[in-house]
Amino acid sequence: MQRYFANIDNNYFVHLNPDDEHHVSHVMRMKKNDEIEVVNEGKVFLCRIEDFNPLRIVAIHEMENDVELKEDITLLFALTKGDKIDLVIQKATELGVKKVALIESERTVVTYQDKDQEKKLARFNRIMKEASEQSHRLVVPTLLGIYNLKRLPKEAFSDLNYVAYEKDAHDTDSIFSKVTKGKSVSILIGPEGGFSEQEIARLVEQGFIRTSLGKRILRAETAAIYALSVLGYILEK
Ligand code: SAH
Secondary structure, X not given: OOEEEOEEOOOXXXXXXXXXXXXXXXXXXXXOOOEEEEEEOOEEEXXXXXXXXXXXXXXXXXXXXXXXXXXXXXXXXXXXOOOHXXXXXXXXXXXXXXXXXXXXXXXXXXXXXHHHHHHHHHHHHHHHHHHHHHOOOOOOOEEEEEEEHHHOOHHHOOOEEEEEOHHHOOOHHHOOOOOOOOOOEEEEEOOOOOOOHHHHHHHHHOOOEEEOOOOOOOOHHHHHHHHHHHHXXXXXX
16 A cells, blocks of 8 residues: 555644645546555554545554564765665665764765755655655654764764774674664765775774675675665564
8 A cells, every 4th residue: 555654633634745645646546535554653544535626635543563673773874976875775764774874984085065965865855755655664764964974973873883894894703793682773884985994993992893794895885785684684583
């Protein structure tokens, strides 16, 4: 069933945003009495379309739903070229991430001008909302923003903080070795050029734990998807 994030008022009326109204009426070409799922404040409701022009959708009852990872996962992803971030943000959402921050480091080659930044962040938020709907999640991940590696915000840190370091690739025993149920996890992935040794030393001083992501060197976007898949496996099994 199609799922949307929307507000449900005290009279059980559903208020979709204009893009989603368009989606219901003109993309999905729904009919009267068709049903949709609506997520409001972390709860999912079965809703029925009662009328068009104007669109009237009513919540019928709350549905059972338990798809979120119990432990919060935060992805810290270095700014990479082109539309890789679009891909990573979409896949990270499907894989259950709760927070994402984009990171500038010594070897990142991409920077956004201020004007651009707002547009990009709005685009990333839209991608996360659509991916959350598609993967039937109850929350849209939070995009923390863009930060320099030297000035990570408090919200970027979890109970366990990992940095994926390409020079540890062979040390496969290190792969998320301390991750257990009940602990939140942050994972930091470097840019195309990797991390410098000073950066790694500074991160370790701050409490980051180095991890391999397997013996092969992955592209940054694959590394993010791999890391989140492994974390999901450990935490959900
Ligand atoms: N240019 C570097 C590779 C960078 S890969 C080199 O050739 O060595 C981009 C990022 O993905 C890395 O900074 C790291 O965070 C992550 N990564 C990729 N493969 C990895 C692996 N096998 N183990 C740990 N981290 C990895």
